[in-house]
Structure formats: structure tokens, C-alpha cells
Amino acid sequence: MILPKAISQPISRLPLPVIQQGARLVFNQMLRQHPTLFDRLGNHATKSFRFTPADLDLTFLIVPAGRSITVSRKSARMHADASAGGPLLTLLALLEGRIDGDAMFFARSLSISGDMEAMLALRNALDDSGFDLPRDLGKAAGPFAPLITRLAEMVRQRALVGLV
């Protein structure tokens, strides 16, 4: 399920530093609230993971051990050990463990490449972490709170009917 243009275009048009700031906020909050992520990631925490939402002109590069997240436009070809791409709602639903990554892969809604061991470790770590966008971020999301709440609602609606 691709985001409606009414949502995706404004996000894509935001200046990179603004998105970077929001992404860092989400990412740090996630790592703070779910330290067990690192336990399941093991050595793979030092690897770099790239996530590219199909419906946004953005790509996110994270290194869990370095607690770093870098946002850039798709045209910037950043190296990553492992990469995943798919509709933003699919990626967010995976982050929350609301859908099954294997099923998304079988359905070709999710593409993956690079270090599959690292990707699998991250998937399993996220799946167990019980991450919950609106609950975990709460007011910490600041100006992004309404957007995150809206996306989370969409994830939930879609996940329920198994269409994400």
C-alpha cells in the first residue's frame, strides 16, 4: 500500500535537516526504550542498514551500535551492509512487528539485499521488541507527533486486513 500523494509529497518536500532531526528523535527513543534490541542483534549491531521507502524520495541509513541515523535523498548512493525497500507503511509495520517480513517478501512487497544474516537478526530483534510508534514516542515526537499518529493509524488499519 503506497502512501496517498497528499501525505507523501509534503514529507518528501520537507528539508532534509528537518527530516533528519525527526528521524533521529524516533531512532534514539526506540533504542532507549528497547535496549534488548542489541541483545538479539549481537555482532550485527555494528553493521549499517539502509531502508528506502518506495513512496518517498528518502533513504535512511542506520548503524545501531553507533546510534546513528542518516537521511538522504535516493539519488545519494550510500553504502550499506544490508538494505530493505518497500512502501513506508510496510516498513513501519515491520518496525512494529505488525506484519510478517517473510510474507511481505513472498508477496514482493519488500525487497532485501546485502548481508542477510544482519537483516534477519534486525528483523527478529524488532519483532521481539514490541515497538509501538504512538505509545513509545508520545510527546517526544514534538511537531512530528500528529504525522506519526496518522501513519501509525494507517499501519494498524492495513495490518488488520493483512494488506500492508
Next chain:
Amino acid sequence: MAGRTLRITLGPVPYLWDGEAWRDFYFRIADCAWLDAVTLGEVVCSKRIHFTQPFIDAVANRLADAGKQVSLASMAMVTLEREAMLTRKLVEASPWPVEANDLSALGLLSGKPHLVGPFVNVYNGATARMLASRGATRICLGPELPLASVSEIIAASPGTDFEVFAFGRLPLAISARCAHARAKGNSKDNCQFVCQDDPDGLAVDTLDGQSFLTLNGVQTMSHTCQVLLAELPALQQAGVSHIRLSPQHCDMAQVAETFAHVRDLRIDASEGEARLRAIYPDVPLSNGFHYGTAGADWVPAAAEQVSA
């Protein structure tokens, strides 16, 4: 046990060969002085048994008369009542020692001397010891085991003979479904014995043209031919007593002679490998399982000397 001369055995013909061709193959084997023991029998598919059944007594007697130790293998996978009956009958009535290749044969043979074939999972010394206490005198280890495991198993089970798969396409899997019949548009129940058209198996290549596997009825084998020649000293050091050659559609007497010559230091391993490549051409060699890497890999002899 280390230091004893490695004995050379011939495993069962894995493929479906014409009955007379099968008989003549073994008559030639009877004349091959380099082989000490021969295991006969249909291991892969019960539907094939009638092809060789009329000849098995003559073949076994001929081999025994020539001084070979003869044994009969049970089937690797027993699912139908008919197959269970055949296994029971084999255990009860075989004039020759039986090689167990599934848990039913293993259970039925308990308490009497028997052999254990490569299709029974023996991955550690504790299992080998238990099987020995139940009557196993010789255990042919599965080809997947690396040398490190082979050594540990033998050290943990003194008094048992151990056999290692040293030549042939590797038996990798067995299924209820017949991929061989399927490849030729038939089902297993109406297979028309199409596997007989491929006396050395049917090649499976990847979509990018890599040689990969071989179909043999319900069994899937490697495309490569496992060869442990340069590894013979290490195997002997580990206490292996027998090496098994698995029949391929080539001159197996010459294969046995080559192994014997390398064992007896009449030729070196590289000369032996060159001979095997000539006797069984067009099939790449592999030995990766011995080194704990991919079974399809070929680890050159030099690497063995360095690691030894």
C-alpha cells in the same frame, strides 16, 4: 587401530541398472583383488527391487567365493507396509550380514551382529557406542561429517570398525516424491522406471548453467564425485578401518585399484586423482565435507598438508 591397512569396500549400486548389467558388473567386481567387502541391495527405491532380485543370490555367492565379505543393505526409507515386510524378512532370513539403513532395520537387528549404513544418523561417539552395544560391528559414517567429527566418533567408540565414504556422487537427500519421474512427466506411482534411462543419474543444473545436482529416482545426489585420496593418511590416523567406494557408471575395478595404489604408496594422491579423472571423466571432484566446508568444494591436497 591407527596404522592398520585401510580396507576397501564397495557400497550398493545406487542407480537402477538393467538386471543383467548389474549382475555382470558384480561378476567383474568379484575378480577385482583390491576390494575386501561388498554391500549389495536396493537402498533407494523399493519399486526397483525386482530388477536385481533374480540375480542377487548368484552375485552374493560369486563375491563370497572370490573372498569378499558380503553384506546386504536395508532400504534407506521405509514407509509402506510392503517395505516394512521386506525389511523384516531381510533381517530374519538374510544369509549375509545386514547393513541397517533406517531405524526400523536398526531396531530389528538389535542383539545380533550387523553393520550400520550411511543413512542412519551417527553424528557423535555416544551414538556410535550405543549402536555398538546393540550389535553394530562396522558403521559407515554419513558423508556430511567432517574429519574432526570422524576422529572424535572413532576415539569414543573403540572396538568398532568405521567406514568412510571415499568415492562417488554423494547421497544428499531422499524424498517421498520422485523428482526423476517428475522430470520426465510421470508420477512416482506410474513412474515407468524412467530412472533406468540414466545409469549415472540425471543432471540438475542451475538456471545460470552451473552443474549442481543429480537425480537418482527419489534420491538426490551431488553432481560432483567425492574423492578422498590425499586424505587417506588423515583418515587412517583418525582410526578409519574401511573406505567405501560408491558405484558410478564407470570402471569401478580401476577405481578400486587406484585407491589401493595410493593407500599402498605405489602412486601419490595427485597421480591417483589424475587417474580417477580419466576413469570417470567429465565429473568434477569434491572433498569439501571432509574439511567442514561446502560438500561441493574441492580443497586441493596442498591445503591438507598445511593443515596437517
Next chain:
Amino acid sequence: MELICPAGTPAAFREAVDAGADAVYCGFRDETNARNFPGLNFTREELGASIAYGKARNVQTYVALNTFMRAGAEQLWYTAADNAVLLGADALIVADLALMAYIAESHPQQRLHVSVQASASNADAINFLVQTFGAKRLVLPRVLTVGDIAALAPKVACELEVFAFGGLCVMAEGRCSLSSYATGLSPNMQGVCSPASHVRYREDGEEMVSELGGYTINRFGADEPAGYPTLCKGRFHIANDEGYAFEDPVSLDVMEHLDALRDAGVTALKIEGRQRGKAYVAEVVSRLRQALAATPEQRPALLAHLRRLSEGQRTTAGAYEKKWR
């Protein structure tokens, strides 16, 4: 019939319990079980907490110790068995003969289930394991038809569990070295099949190519449903033809034969999928739980959706139907 459900993480364990499992099976974070995948499985603490979560809701926990003990490292398996017993596992699922012997001797009160990986496919083999190790239940390999199972059940002195839904081994379980032939790592020894460490996906024009250990396993067209990069579900060249040599990318679904399996005397239905996400576990367990209570006419509608979560988005009854052979 009991519903035996998979869990790769504590979160999935809770989902399985909440969705209606009678028992949940899981394993430790090491090579003692056959889903030794990165980021998956349970620490001792996690298992203890999960067992307690299950017990409080009247759900049993089975611990899979279903790989073969590596020669020289047997203690790893023995300790895992000791720990599982101590933590209160309701049953241990075991494939290795010597590990069965250890459990029968050291923990005679512990309920022992024989893993599918032991490959006991007939009455003599099963009764051998029952008599020798006191096994209480056997998980049947996926090589028998429903008719074969019905003929077998009265002849064996233990309960039978069969795979009902999820991944489908095309080859007899516990007797397959295809993975290690290509990668050096096997289900029997390392607890992995077609391990992620040796999997590579690459784009080739419109096609997605899956590779294992450098061998091409498949090429998928732009929107063609995909499967796992396992050898037995790869597309190959054979005799001038191109196709799935062993089986298509497809999952197992034998719910159509539910009543026949019940009549055959099967005690438990097993769902494969410890490697799947908790969302999958929740969905499959709750649907199968409903299907068990439903009439045969109601079942197809309940289960149709599950196909879309399956490999290749398709399912088969596999070896349970004679025509599959």
C-alpha cells in the same frame, strides 16, 4: 486434536498462547535446535518466563533439542536438556539417539517427544524408539499419506503428531544434506537450512535472482510471488527443460484433511514457523484454532487468507496426498 505452535521469540510465544495454542515449541539460542537463525530463540531466562506465561494459561511448552550432537561437543546438548528440564519444559523434542538415551537415563520422568528430524517413518522404527527410550510422542516425517498414517497409528505405542501448516520439507527430514553441500552448514549439524549467511539476492534486469552459496536457486519475474532460497524449492535446468525439480515455492496446508487425520488417531497438529514473525504466528494460530472448531464447509473461508502469507503465496497438501509423489 492439540494445536502445537511455533515461537522464535518471547513475543511470538505470547502471541501463540493468546491466540489459542495448546502447546508452544521453541528452542535455545544455539545450535541445539534446528532454527538456529540470527536474532532468534530464547535465553534460559526468556524460556523460564515464557514457560511461566504458558503455565498460567494452561498452555504447555515443548523445547526443541532437535539437532544432532556434534562429536566432542555433546555437553552443549546435555546441558541444554538439563536446563530445559529444570525450567519446567513439558516435553523435549529430540532427534539424536544418544541424546534420547541421555534424557531417558538422567531425566526418566521427563516427557520425550521424537522430532521429525529422527526420520522414523514406519511402525518398527517408531516402536524401537518407544521401547528403547520411552518416547511418548512421535512427530511424523512428511513422507506419509493420510491413509498411511491411519494404517500406522494402531500399530504404534505412542501418540502421533503431524505437520499441518507452514513450511514444507520436500526431502525426508533429518536426512538432507542439500544445504551443507552448497554451504557447509546443515540442519542436522548447525541447525540451519539454506543459512542467511550464504544467501544473496541480486537484481538482474527485471528479475530478482536468489543465490545460495554461489548457486543460482531461482529467478523471479517482476511481480512473481517468491519463496525461501531453499534448494528443494529452486528452479533448475533438467534434461533441456526448465522448472521446479523438486517442488514449487509453496507451503503446507493439510487442514482439508483435518477430519481424516482425527479419525486416523493423530493426537496433535503442528504448525511450522519458528522463524516467522509474531504477526504470522498470531494469525495462523487463531485461524487454525477456529478451523478446528468449525465444520468442514466453514473451513476454506477461514483458511483462504493464510495462503497469502505462504511461500509463493500458495499451499499444498504435499505428501499427505498420494498424487503428490
